[in-house]
Amino acid sequence: MPTDVLNEILARVQQVYDWLAEAIGALNPVCRACGTCCDFENYGHRLYITTPEMLYFLHHLPLDFRVMTDGVCPYRENGLCGVYLYRFAACRIFTCTSDPRRQHQLSEEAIRRFKELCVQYDLPYRYIDLKYALSRPELWLA
Ligand code: SF4
Ligand code: SF4
8 A cells, every 4th residue: 555545544543533532531431441341251342443443553553463362452461551542443432431322322433434434545344353353463464
């Protein structure tokens, strides 16, 4: 992909994250950063990501891609997110103490924007379970 096109896509993803930061801030989420919800298996929930988010993530990732081998996100470090600035929209939106209905609305809108990006830039649209996405590097690093 040409660098200028990639940069445009990355900037558009950043815009979505900026919009999310404002929208999530309005919810006043309370998170004690315990990292429990990054253990998908034990917490019992699933988060989903899209292609543009993974492009953004891989571009900024300050370390090697870590493969998820169990139910715990491999980027969780001592309970905290080791890729906090580049984490996925679902990671930004989910808080165990916030209104699930509003979180669902924000997720839907974020997904709509990412899907629109895929159409505009002719990217293959993927909406995929984060656990699956991190356990299959061949999907992204081929
Ligand atoms: S990317 Fe960060 S916030 Fe998202 S599941 Fe992994 S450790 Fe948790
Ligand atoms: S959202 Fe809840 S479970 Fe997840 S890190 Fe914050 S306090 Fe812990």
